[in-house]
Amino acid sequence: MPRILVIGGGIIGVASAYFLGKAGFEVHLLEREITLGALTTAASLQAVRAQFADPVNIAFMKESLSFYETFAQQLDLPDHDIGFHQQGYLFVTTDEAIAARQRDRVAFQHAHGLEDVEYLEGEALHRRFPYLAGEALAATFRQRDGWISAHEALLGFRQAARRHNVRFHLQTEALSLIVRGGRVVGVRTPAGDWEADAVVLAAGPFTAQLARTADVELPLQPVRRHRVVIGEHDAIPHWAPMTIDEDTGAHWRPEGPGAALAWAEPEAPSPPQRHVSPDPNFTFRVMEGVYRLCPFWLEVAETLKRDNVFLHAGQYTVSPDHNPLIGPVPDRPGLWVISGFSGHGVMAAPASARLLADLLAGRVPEDDNPYAVDRPGLEAAEGEKMVL
Ligand SMILES: Cc1cc2nc3c(=O)[nH]c(=O)nc-3n(C[C@H](O)[C@H](O)[C@H](O)COP(=O)(O)OP(=O)(O)OC[C@H]3O[C@@H](n4cnc5c(N)ncnc54)[C@H](O)[C@@H]3O)c2cc1C
Incomplete structure (x- = not known):
């Protein structure tokens, strides 16, 4: 053997x-x-x-x-329960050009075996996800996505x-x-x-x-990425999907009675680390980031107690x-x-x-093998840049 x-x-x-x-x-x-x-x-x-x-x-x-x-x-x-919350993934935009790309992407996904992605816009979007800011123009949504x-x-x-x-x-x-x-x-x-x-x-x-x-x-190459977890807070809609601002990449999702937030900001690669030190200012930046499309985050930020915020960092291993x-x-x-x-x-x-x-x-x-180590064009490739 x-x-x-x-x-x-x-x-x-x-x-x-x-x-x-x-x-x-x-x-x-x-x-x-x-x-x-x-x-x-x-x-x-x-x-x-x-x-x-x-x-x-x-x-x-x-x-x-x-x-x-x-x-x-x-x-x-x-x-064995892995806690699969299929509350969906919602990619939201305020930009006409990105909305057009979202529409095309959903058509492409349907044509390639992912028929259950929805394209939503205007009234239909706001009725379904009333916590979104008025500027939210369009979104794609798939209920079976979520977190484990x-x-x-x-x-x-x-x-x-x-x-x-x-x-x-x-x-x-x-x-x-x-x-x-x-x-x-x-x-x-x-x-x-x-x-x-x-x-x-x-x-x-x-x-x-x-x-x-x-x-x-x-x-x-290892690249540092942050995550913030907020403990219990009444202003967070706990039924919401993972909500991503597709214009900026800032995103959040419910986590028990609170939420988890992240934002893949541009950052230079760093040597691999066993303990990754977070940047304390990330918490403010990410809350500002998610507030743009989800205004309830202002209320959360204004009433947040220091001992209710947990900041972590790790490293993506990026190809x-x-x-x-x-x-x-x-x-x-x-x-x-x-x-x-x-x-x-x-x-x-x-x-x-x-x-x-x-x-x-x-x-x-x-x-x-589509992920072969020596696949053609790997070094020059653009890849899917939705690196969330
Ligand atoms: C902030 C953040 C948010 C993320 N969010 C998501 C998400 O929502 N969804 C998602 O799918 N992915 C997400 N990721 C990415 C995901 O976490 C990683 O892709 C995944 O955990 C990689 O798993 P791994 O086992 O390859 O690496 P690791 O979890 O890093 O495991 C590698 C292991 O190797 C061990 N090791 C290293 N060197 C040695 C050695 N010399 N000898 C013995 N052991 C060694 C380490 O101790 C470690 O336990 C996120 C990452 C970060 C940082």
């Missing part, structure tokens, strides 16, 4: 370990920290959507969301993976890859060397750094086209990667991990 080492126990590594174990491999997952899922996965807004604008991404995210919809059955964990608990999903994958004899090794840092005869044959840890037939890098922001220890340069790199690393046999999810790793985890396992098991030919 081929032996595989998965490096990194975020949602991507743990989902990968599950699908690889299910495919019959002997799998060991190495995680540096004392617990799984403590890095980028813990900083996520945990939102999931199929509303993409590229046919490959649409199909991929549909697969992932269907998996999340039936998570307990898929993994045979009858009582990434933590519960990760724990479900771990439990199911254990049934396939996957072993989880916490506090086990991969210091470097071991290369012999041009091939990656294992990893070096402080407690000794681990040999394997294949090593899968699922180390989030640390993926490129680890690849470099085998003289491989992956086009991945040139904002799509993941999944599969074997060219010219370095034995080395595989599953990373570069930008803002989409939680939503993409089930389909990505399934694809990785199918590629490793030879069930999907490399030519049919």
